[in-house]
Amino acid sequence: xxxxxxxxxxxxxxxxxxxxxDDLVFRAExxxxxxxxxxxxxxxxxxVVARRLDAPDSRLGLAIGKLLFISDAGxxxxxxxxxxxxxxxxxxxxxxxxxxxxxxxRGRPLVPALGKASPVVMGLVAAGGVAALGYAxxxxxxxxxxxxxxxxxxxxxxxxxxxxxxxGWLARFVAYVVVVIPAFLWLAFNFFPEGFTWSKxxxxxxxxxxxxxxxxxxxxxxxxxxLEALEKAPPQGAQRYVKTLSFLVAAAFCGFFALLGWRYxxxxxxxxxxxxxxxVPLWVLYSAIPLAFGLTALRFLAGGVSALLGGNYxxxxxxxxxxxxxxxxxxxxxxxxxxxxDAKKKPTTFFVVLGLIALLxxxxxxxALVSVILAGALLAEPLFVVLGSVTIACMLLWGDVxxxxxxSTLVERMSSLADNQALLAIPLFIMSGSxxxxxxxxxxxxxxxxxxxxxxxxxxxxxxxxACMIFAAISGSSPATVVAIGGMMGPALxxxxxKETFAxxxxxxxxxxxxxxxxxxPMIVYAIVNTSAPIQVEALxxxxxxxxxxxxxxxxxxxxxxxxxxxxxRQTFSLPGLWAAARDGFWALMFPxxxxxxxxxxxxxxxxxxxxxxxxxxxxxxxxxxxxxxxDLPKIFKETGVLLGxxxxxxxxxxxxxxxxxxxxxxxxxxxxxxxxxxxxxxxLLAVNLLLxxxxxxxxxxxxxxxxxxxxxxxxxxxxxxxIHFGIIFIVNLEIGYLxxxxxxxxxxxxxxxxxxxxHITKSVLPFIAFMLIGLMxxxxxxxxxLTGARIFAGTSQPGAAPVVDAPSPDAAAxxxxxxxxxxxxxxxxxxxxxxxxxxxxxxxxxxxQRALxxxxxxxLADEAAAEPDAGxxxxxxxxPAEEPDGGP
Numbered sequence: 001x002x003x004x005x006x007x008x009x010x011x012x013x014x015x016x017x018x019x020x021x022d023d024l025v026f027r028a029e030x031x032x033x034x035x036x037x038x039x040x041x042x043x044x045x046x047x048v049v050a051r052r053l054d055a056p057d058s059r060l061g062l063a064i065g066k067l068l069f070i071s072d073a074g075x076x077x078x079x080x081x082x083x084x085x086x087x088x089x090x091x092x093x094x095x096x097x098x099x100x101x102x103x104x105x106r107g108r109p110l111v112p113a114l115g116k117a118s119p120v121v122m123g124l125v126a127a128g129g130v131a132a133l134g135y136a137x138x139x140x141x142x143x144x145x146x147x148x149x150x151x152x153x154x155x156x157x158x159x160x161x162x163x164x165x166x167x168g169w170l171a172r173f174v175a176y177v178v179v180v181i182p183a184f185l186w187l188a189f190n191f192f193p194e195g196f197t198w199s200k201x202x203x204x205x206x207x208x209x210x211x212x213x214x215x216x217x218x219x220x221x222x223x224x225x226x227l228e229a230l231e232k233a234p235p236q237g238a239q240r241y242v243k244t245l246s247f248l249v250a251a252a253f254c255g256f257f258a259l260l261g262w263r264y265x266x267x268x269x270x271x272x273x274x275x276x277x278x279x280v281p282l283w284v285l286y287s288a289i290p291l292a293f294g295l296t297a298l299r300f301l302a303g304g305v306s307a308l309l310g311g312n313y314x315x316x317x318x319x320x321x322x323x324x325x326x327x328x329x330x331x332x333x334x335x336x337x338x339x340x341x342d343a344k345k346k347p348t349t350f351f352v353v354l355g356l357i358a359l360l361x362x363x364x365x366x367x368a369l370v371s372v373i374l375a376g377a378l379l380a381e382p383l384f385v386v387l388g389s390v391t392i393a394c395m396l397l398w399g400d401v402x403x404x405x406x407x408s409t410l411v412e413r414m415s416s417l418a419d420n421q422a423l424l425a426i427p428l429f430i431m432s433g434s435x436x437x438x439x440x441x442x443x444x445x446x447x448x449x450x451x452x453x454x455x456x457x458x459x460x461x462x463x464x465x466x467a468c469m470i471f472a473a474i475s476g477s478s479p480a481t482v483v484a485i486g487g488m489m490g491p492a493l494x495x496x497x498x499k500e501t502f503a504x505x506x507x508x509x510x511x512x513x514x515x516x517x518x519x520x521x522p523m524i525v526y527a528i529v530n531t532s533a534p535i536q537v538e539a540l541x542x543x544x545x546x547x548x549x550x551x552x553x554x555x556x557x558x559x560x561x562x563x564x565x566x567x568x569x570r571q572t573f574s575l576p577g578l579w580a581a582a583r584d585g586f587w588a589l590m591f592p593x594x595x596x597x598x599x600x601x602x603x604x605x606x607x608x609x610x611x612x613x614x615x616x617x618x619x620x621x622x623x624x625x626x627x628x629x630x631x632d633l634p635k636i637f638k639e640t641g642v643l644l645g646x647x648x649x650x651x652x653x654x655x656x657x658x659x660x661x662x663x664x665x666x667x668x669x670x671x672x673x674x675x676x677x678x679x680x681x682x683x684x685l686l687a688v689n690l691l692l693x694x695x696x697x698x699x700x701x702x703x704x705x706x707x708x709x710x711x712x713x714x715x716x717x718x719x720x721x722x723x724i725h726f727g728i729i730f731i732v733n734l735e736i737g738y739l740x741x742x743x744x745x746x747x748x749x750x751x752x753x754x755x756x757x758x759x760h761i762t763k764s765v766l767p768f769i770a771f772m773l774i775g776l777m778x779x780x781x782x783x784x785x786x787l788t789g790a791r792i793f794a795g796t797s798q799p800g801a802a803p804v805v806d807a808p809s810p811d812a813a814a815x816x817x818x819x820x821x822x823x824x825x826x827x828x829x830x831x832x833x834x835x836x837x838x839x840x841x842x843x844x845x846x847x848x849x850q851r852a853l854x855x856x857x858x859x860x861l862a863d864e865a866a867a868e869p870d871a872g873x874x875x876x877x878x879x880x881p882a883e884e885p886d887g888g889p
Contacts, residue, residue, distance in 0.1 A: 022302065025295070026220050029213050033641035034634045035180070036206040037427060042149070043199035044424065044611030048604045050137055050196035061086075063601065091130075096123030101587065101624045143192035150184055191278045198277035203424055205275070205285050207644075210427060212292035212414075214645020215384075219250075219299040222316045223642050224382035225650065225703060231380040235347040240307060246379040247304030247314065253385045254297035257410070261289030264411045289414055316380075353378050365397045383703050384649040391657040398664060413656040421607050422537055425524050428610030430640045432617040436474050436591070438628060438636055439621035442484035444585035445470050451581035455573035458563020460496055461506055462556045464489040468510035469552045473517040473592045478738050479749045482511035490754055497568050505764030508750040509772065510555055512738040515701060516731055517548040519595060519609070525705050526727045529654060532713040533723040537606040538599055542793020543724045546785035547732055551775035558771055587620045600793065654706030661710060672718075684719045685780050688712060689733060696737020697744070704734050724790045725783045732776050739765045739772075 061083030065076045099119035103109050109118035137145050158176065161169045192198070218224045234242040268283040275282065303314030357375050360367035372393045376386035391410070395401040449463035449470070456462055464485060472481045486507035493503035515522045518541035527535040562568070582589065594616055595609045604612055621627045628636075679687075691712075695704050709730065716726040738746040741762055751758045779785055 018302075022220070022299070026217070029217055029295075030638060030641070033210050033213060033217065034637050036210050037431060037637050037640055040203040040206045040210075040424070041428060041431065041611050041614045043203050044428070044608060045615050046137070046145075046149075047196050047199040048608045048612060049134070052603060053134055053138055092123060092127045095126045096120055097586070098619075098624055099123050099126075102626070105624065105626055137196075141192075141194060142196050142198070143188050146192060147185075147188055150188075154181070191280055193277055193279070200421055200424070201275055201277050202280070204419070204421065205280065207424055207427055208285065209288045209292075210641055211644045211648030212288045213295075214641040214643075215649045216292050216296045216299065216645070217642055218645045219296045219303070219314055221642060222314050223646055224384070225646050226316065226380050226382050230349065230353060230377045233347070233350040233353065233378065235350060238347075238350075240310065242379060243307040244304045246381055247300050247307055249379060250382055250385045251297045251300035251304060253388060254293045254300060257388075258290045258293035258297055260404070260407055260411045261286070261293055261414075263404070264408060265290055289411060350378070368397060369393055384653055387650060387657060387706065388653045391653060391660060394657070394660055399660060409659065410653065410656045413659065414652040420528060422524055422528050425519075425537065425607045425610040426521055427640050427644045428614050429519050429521055429524075430643050431637055432610070432613035433474065433480065434636050434639045435614070435617040435621055435633070436588075437480045437484060438632075439617075440625045440627045441474060441585075441588040441591075441621075442467070442471055442488070444581075444588045444625075446485065446488060448581040448585040448589065450571065451574070451578040454571040456560060456563070457570060458559040458561070458568060459570050460489075460493055460568070461498060461502075461559035461563060464493065464507055465510045465552055465555045465559060468507065469513050469517055469548065470589065470592070472511070472513045472515075473519070474588065478512045478515055478735075479745055481513070482508055482746050482749050483753060486511060486750060487753055497566060498562070499566075501760075501764040502562060504750060504754055504756065504761055505766075505768050506555065506559065508746050508761060508765050509739060509768035510552070511746055511750075512735045513548060513552055515738075516544050516551070516728075516735055518542075518544045519606075519613070520544060520731070522701055522705060522731055522734070523727065524606075525651065525702060526709060526730065528651065529705055529709045530713045530723060530727065531655075531710070532717055535723055535727065538793055539724050539790040540727055541596070541599070541606060543728045543786040543790035544731070545789040545793075547728055547775070547779040550778055550785060551732070551735075551772055554771050554775050555768065558768070587624055591616060591620075596793075650702065650706050654710070657707075657710070666711075679719060681719045681721055682781060684715070685721065685729065688716070688729070689776060689780060692730065692733035693736065693740075696734050697740040699737075701731075701734040701737060704737070705730070722783060722787060725786045728786045729776075729780050732779055736769060736772050736776065739769055 061076070061080035064083065064086075065079050070076050070079065096119050099110060099122045103119060109115060110122055111118045114121050136148060140148070154176070158173065161173045161176075191202075215224075265283050265286045268281070268286055271282070273282045274280060275285070299314060306313035307315075353374055357371045357378070360371040360374075369390065372389050373386065376389060381389075388410070392407070395407065399406075401407065445467045446463065449466040450460065453459050453462045453466060467489065468481050468485050471485055472478070490503050490507050493506070494500055520541070523540040523544060524537055527537050527540055563570075591613070595613055598604050598612060599606060599609055618630075618633065622630055622633075692704070692708070695708060699707070712730075713723065713726065717723065738744050741747060741758070744762075747758055747761050747765070750756075750761045754761070
């Protein structure tokens with residue numbers, strides 16, 4: 001992404017009709033994205049709660065039994081039966097603590113008449129309300145329950161609009177009554193079936209639409225990920241025309257995809273194929289492809305016209321974290337950092353690259369492909385345009401593609417995303433991270449970290465690293481971590497006597513831990529892109545713990561050494577102070593435990609945990625920390641649509657590119673070539689590390705995952721590297737890439753944040769990069785650090801060898817959709833899966849009595865079916881899973 005802020009446009013006295021229409025469409029897209037994201041969160045959360053009410057498992061009771069060393073089966077059974085009630089009691093206690101924290105935050109009781117008893121009474125009332133909703137969920141049809149929630153949410157919203165009468169309230173009131181309410185009622189009465197398991201199916205539809213229309217919003221806002229290596233190469237006088245050509249090429253590419261999407265959707269329009277559970281016609285799902293790409297093409301076209309006329313419509317916007325960093329820098333009175341390198345440059349590079357683009361096709365197909373890549377870089381095209389152009393060029397040069405119909409595979413890959421539930425976790429984790437990044441969590445985490453380790457030599461620096469590690473686990477964003485923690489800790493470290501280069505380098509480097517400590521969005525993307533071996537997201541989450549602690553510990557060790565050498569001040573340890581800081585930051589500290597504990601105890605899987613994280617983040621920041629109000633959420637959630645749209649189209653095209661490579665046998669040829677070199681696994685990993693360190697200097701992490709995982713993962717499998725271990729190595733390498741020029745995003749964010757040139761920040765992080773490279777070597781050559789956590793967290797002895805689930809064919813009828821094996825999507829099995837598995841087990845055991853299965857028998861059958869032989873960590877990646885044992889009551 002570009003590190004430049006968008007130039008502030010001059011406000012025209014009167015907007016053209018086309019621009020007014022574009023703004024109207026943009027507001028409609030924005031509203032649709034917000035509604036779909038909120039609906040996805042609610043539906044996913046309801047699904048988790050309904051499944052827990054239907055099938056409360058005994059993992060909590062089993063865990064307690066293990067802690068108490070209980071071996072008696074009868075005692076364990078009693079504990080299992082009591083576990084749900086114990087969980088409910090803990091929930092009531094948590095509610096009381098939440099109301100107590102809210103009272104402290106406000107400085108007065110929520111109900112003054114109740115005095116100190118207010119938290120207890122309100123906690124019990126809230127628990128009663130939750131119990132009432134649970135009872136309604138168990139007794140009402142899903143349609144009726146969703147209608148009940150809709151009424152409970154709509155009433156206060158409309159009442160607030162009518163009573164406060166803020167600017168534009170009447171338009172919002174009328175739009176809600178005339179559009180939202182009828183649309184919801186029509187959907188509810190036509191497509192809401194029995195039960196709640198359909199929520200994932202409809203949520204995937206929402207996410208696909210959000211991602212595609214998010215790409216259109218990105219074109220409007222200038223937020224697409226772009227190739228920037230040669231962005232400033234054109235001569236000053238030619239830049240306007242180069243930008244114009246860049247926009248026109250992107251418009252033509254999107255128009256081509258809109259045409260492909262239209263042909264694909266029309267084929268479904270004549271059929272009667274529907275989604276399996278909700279009955280939504282498939283053409284409705286896929287219609288977003290031509291509509292969104294057509295709108296994106298028009299916006300790129302408008303950007304080209306604007307650039308030619310000297311305007312800035314769709315111009316590249318500030319990179320993630322840059323706007324907040326600039327705001328904080330301006331508040332301190334700092335000048336925005338600059339290296340002075342943007343002065344007049346000789347256009348030598350531009351003409352050299354232009355010459356290569358013209359001459360390389362003369363040497364053959366490979367030269368033509370390199371020419372396409374160089375042209376994309378010279379025009380600073382969005383990454384999805386460059387990758388898509390490369391894919392199309394490969395299909396034309398090597399795939400013998402001669403007709404438009406043969407390009408349909410590009411769109412088929414897009415529609416197949418609606419079958420990958422791991423994709424659901426990405427927008428939801430972005431939402432929760434955005435909520436918490438706008439709240440008060442960073443201040444509370446810093447206070448806790450200082451109270452915990454501030455008494456050590458270098459305590460303030462150690463607390464900065466610890467705060468970065470915890471905030472990284474919450475936000476999942478490295479730039480956000482640098483801004484949130486570094487904005488406060490950087491000046492504080494300098495004021496306490498640390499060298500400026502050390503302070504700036506430490507917080508910039510520690511902020512990069514955001515993608516390694518789970519929950520991590522790059523881990524989810526890696527699991528989706530790596531099609532060479534099925535991977536559980538939960539296993540990747542568990543695998544990131546050890547490496548995160550190792551690298552964080554190394555940075556803490558450096559801080560400890562610096563504190564001893566420089567004899568920096570230390571604060572006195574105070575147990576009451578630590579307790580007060582822990583109490584103040586309790587809800588921030590609980591977030592990782594809530595997510596990871598919920599996955600470990602089987603309450604929800606990694607995908608469902610994302611929805612729960614959004615609910616948790618909203619409740620904490622709105623009702624406990626009171627950082628903002630519910631009215632601020634749509635603006636915060638808007639960031640999710642933009643971020644999802646910026647890389648969903650890249651993911652689609654990268655998947656199509658990977659499929660082309662696989663169809664041409666490129667990964668197999670590469671794997672055979674690697675095998676022919678007789679490299680050991682350590683030699684191969686050393687070569688991969690060197691390659692990825694260079695890649696990290698030139699590409700952002702998402703781009704690198706999309707491009708290089710399909711190429712390198714089969715090679716890693718060929719030399720026996722576990723896919724989970726390889727994934728963590730991949731992410732650690734690209735984590736370092738956040739700190740390396742020319743595209744290290746943390747460098748630009750820190751430069752702006754601290755008001756220092758990029759060169760100063762680069763010199764500051766160099767020593768820390770060296771220490772992080774030591775951590776990379778440890779993680780690379782001691783796989784147990786990764787795989788032990790993956791095994792424990794995912795509950796399997798072979799984290800990378802989950803059963804393969806074939807995605808249903810896009811043109812298959814609803815009834816032809818294959819049924820995936822139980823637990824195929826990772827995490828807890830649904831009730832339907834357990835029932836189906838139990839029935840299959842009963843059918844395979846002829847001696848089984850013909851009677852209804854008890855809950856305990858179903859759970860036992862499910863556990864037996866999910867069990868795998870103890871093959872040991874490091875077993876051959878992609879190995880076929882063992883046959884499921886026959887089961888019966």
